[in-house]
Amino acid sequence: MIKINELHKSYKMGTSSLHVLKGINIDIEEGELVAIMGSSGSGKSTLLNILGMLDVADEGDYILDGVPIKNLNETKAAKYRNQFLGFIFQSFNLINYKTALENVSLPLYYQGIARKERQEAALDYLDRVGLKDWATHLPSELSGGQKQRVAIARAMASKPKVLLADEPTGALDTKTSYEVMDLIQKINEEGKTILVVTHEPDIAQMCKRIVQLKDGVIIEDKKIKQVLASTHV
Amino acid sequence: MFNRDRWREIFDTIRKNKLRTFLSGFTVALGIFIFIILFGLGNGLKNTFQEFFLDDASNAIFLYPGRTSIPYKGFKANRRIEFKNDDLEEIKENFAYFLEYLTPRITRSALTSYKNESNNYTTRAVAPGHQFVEKTIIMKGRYLDQLDIKEKKKSAVIGRLVAKDLFKTEDPIGKYINVGATVFKVVGVFQDDGGDNEERNIYIPYTTRQLIEKSNDKVDQIVMTFRKELGHAGALAFEQSVKKYLKEKKAIAPEDPNGIYVQNLTDDLKRSQQFAVVLQLIVSFVGLGTLIAGIIGISNIMVFVVKERTKELGIRKALGATPLSVIQMILQESVFITALSGFLGLFLGIVVLENIGLTLEDYFIKNPFIDLGTALSATLVLIIFGAIAGYIPAKRASSIKPIVALRDE
Numbered sequence: 250m251i252k253i254n255e256l257h258k259s260y261k262m263g264t265s266s267l268h269v270l271k272g273i274n275i276d277i278e279e280g281e282l283v284a285i286m287g288s289s290g291s292g293k294s295t296l297l298n299i300l301g302m303l304d305v306a307d308e309g310d311y312i313l314d315g316v317p318i319k320n321l322n323e324t325k326a327a328k329y330r331n332q333f334l335g336f337i338f339q340s341f342n343l344i345n346y347k348t349a350l351e352n353v354s355l356p357l358y359y360q361g362i363a364r365k366e367r368q369e370a371a372l373d374y375l376d377r378v379g380l381k382d383w384a385t386h387l388p389s390e391l392s393g394g395q396k397q398r399v400a401i402a403r404a405m406a407s408k409p410k411v412l413l414a415d416e417p418t419g420a421l422d423t424k425t426s427y428e429v430m431d432l433i434q435k436i437n438e439e440g441k442t443i444l445v446v447t448h449e450p451d452i453a454q455m456c457k458r459i460v461q462l463k464d465g466v467i468i469e470d471k472k473i474k475q476v477l478a479s480t481h482v
Numbered sequence: 483m484f485n486r487d488r489w490r491e492i493f494d495t496i497r498k499n500k501l502r503t504f505l506s507g508f509t510v511a512l513g514i515f516i517f518i519i520l521f522g523l524g525n526g527l528k529n530t531f532q533e534f535f536l537d538d539a540s541n542a543i544f545l546y547p548g549r550t551s552i553p554y555k556g557f558k559a560n561r562r563i564e565f566k567n568d569d570l571e572e573i574k575e576n577f578a579y580f581l582e583y584l585t586p587r588i589t590r591s592a593l594t595s596y597k598n599e600s601n602n603y604t605t606r607a608v609a610p611g612h613q614f615v616e617k618t619i620i621m622k623g624r625y626l627d628q629l630d631i632k633e634k635k636k637s638a639v640i641g642r643l644v645a646k647d648l649f650k651t652e653d654p655i656g657k658y659i660n661v662g663a664t665v666f667k668v669v670g671v672f673q674d675d676g677g678d679n680e681e682r683n684i685y686i687p688y689t690t691r692q693l694i695e696k697s698n699d700k701v702d703q704i705v706m707t708f709r710k711e712l713g714h715a716g717a718l719a720f721e722q723s724v725k726k727y728l729k730e731k732k733a734i735a736p737e738d739p740n741g742i743y744v745q746n747l748t749d750d751l752k753r754s755q756q757f758a759v760v761l762q763l764i765v766s767f768v769g770l771g772t773l774i775a776g777i778i779g780i781s782n783i784m785v786f787v788v789k790e791r792t793k794e795l796g797i798r799k800a801l802g803a804t805p806l807s808v809i810q811m812i813l814q815e816s817v818f819i820t821a822l823s824g825f826l827g828l829f830l831g832i833v834v835l836e837n838i839g840l841t842l843e844d845y846f847i848k849n850p851f852i853d854l855g856t857a858l859s860a861t862l863v864l865i866i867f868g869a870i871a872g873y874i875p876a877k878r879a880s881s882i883k884p885i886v887a888l889r890d891e
Contacts, residue, residue: 303885324804331802342797346498359802
């Protein structure tokens with residue numbers, strides 16, 4: 250599903266440049282649930298941003314579902330993002346003046362799907378994250394866990410190949426974190442490929458594979474026995 | 483542009499961001515509203531000015547006889563000069579090229595009565611051309627004509643207020659009034675924009691006045707209008723040559739300042755025109771200034787709006803919005819709001835202008851108005867600049883990397 254070969258990325262900081270990713274190689278199969286771990290500054294968020302086409306690499310190959318991702322202009326990147334990727338952010342990033350339903354249907358709007366179909370599909374996804382009754386509520390009327398579940402529904406709505414989650418539980422308490430992870434695990438069970446960036450070991454243990462980053466290189470890449478979040482809930 | 487779904491998205495955004503919508507709409511509406519009011523009031527001021535200064539024909543020259551102050555050709559100083567009928571004839575003959583109208587004016591005051599009503603009024607004995615010199619407007623009947631002059635008829639044209647005083651509601655045409663000791667037949671009623679005093683005058687044929695005053699041929703004043711094509715310089719030259727001609731004829735020293743007085747309105751006209759130009763400049767300047775202030779206002783708001791939406795735009799881009807669709811969304815929204823509120827301001831401004839129209843006459847503002855063309859183009863200018871002002875920040879926002887926009891708090 251995702252093939253990365255010798256990925257490099259550096260940021261210019263005034264005169265000096267900061268080499269953040271120093272040759273990353275990963276191969277992720279369809280249906281995997283991968284945790285990318287590392288302390289802050291290890292380059293894990295940069296990696297995720299590049300995978301999410303929110304940022305571009307300086308060097309290296311990136312092949313997503315057989316499509317080489319390079320020489321992207323903004324318009325093309327937007328189309329690929331819409332088609333291939335779903336995002337889950339630490340700070341949820343819901344549009345605050347839109348209801349849960351409208352937030353979820355927004356990616357479908359950019360796919361050019363008709364309004365009625367959009368709303369039906371969005372409601373369906375809200376139902377799957379258990380928030381059908383909250384469809385008409387604004388983000389400000391939802392709890393943190395509910396917001397993140399709306400964000401997950403939104404990420405799912407465009408039927409992406411890959412879900413990218415950047416510290417999805419970073420702003421949530423432990424109990425809510427496990428609930429969210431439970432949801433992510435269930436989505437993964439349905440066959441969706443998911444990448445989770447996290448620095449919390451217990452969250453990483455709930456994935457099927459852990460990639461450890463340190464100073465821009467992968468120091469460890471192992472498959473683990475998944476801890477089911479539902480046992481904690 | 484006519485994508486129904488996009489419009490729905492835009493209406494949705496507008497409805498849910500009332501403050502933002504109100505701010506940008508209000509700026510535009512207010513800008514246009516003030517522009518229309520100020521421009522309209524400026525036009526009203528211009529109207530008043532025109533009425534004030536341009537009552538009499540602006541191409542008139544008045545000649546008054548005086549007393550000589552320098553001995554000349556055997557005549558003593560302090561000799562009284564008088565105009566006669568033959569002066570009129572000779573001016574008419576010699577200056578035909580310059581002249582438009584020529585009329586004598588003999589002014590007297592007399593007790594005038596009709597039935598039981600009587601009052602003192604000024605009578606002006608004139609020739610038919612006087613109508614055009616004074617810009618007299620006939621309401622009823624007719625003005626004096628050549629036949630009145632030739633046959634020295636006892637015809638009178640009375641002012642609107644004279645008719646009101648003496649005849650009340652009666653129709654004055656064909657009735658007889660006593661002017662001094664003579665009976666005149668009323669042949670017309672006039673009005674004059676020059677004010678109430680002008681409308682308390684009575685016009686009679688100058689030949690009749692001369693007949694009453696022992697058949698003399700004396701004339702108080704000569705009033706003439708020159709052809710407008712002469713322009714300012716031509717009018718001054720004409721004035722000089724008439725003066726020279728009369729001085730020669732009346733044996734007045736060429737350097738004597740007091741023998742004949744000339745009042746030439748061409749100087750006034752020129753001054754008036756200059757003043758009108760200045761007034762027009764002020765009105766235009768005020769209008770332009772308001773418009774620029776409006777443009778700056780809407781530009782500020784647009785920058786603010788886009789700044790405020792940076793994060794939202796980042797989210798939209800992460801979800802698959804292309805840069806083009808982001809720009810389109812912002813522009814379509816801003817043009818829609820500015821157009822709607824611009825026309826609202828336009829409409830309100832015109833309504834207010836219509837309604838204050840009559841109440842401001844005491845403040846020298848008469849019939850304030852704005853022509854629809856000016857108002858519409860001002861609105862259009864504001865809409866276009868609103869769009870440009872929206873486009874620049876929208877373009878910048880659309881090209882920010884979504885990751886940067888998402889970090890924006």
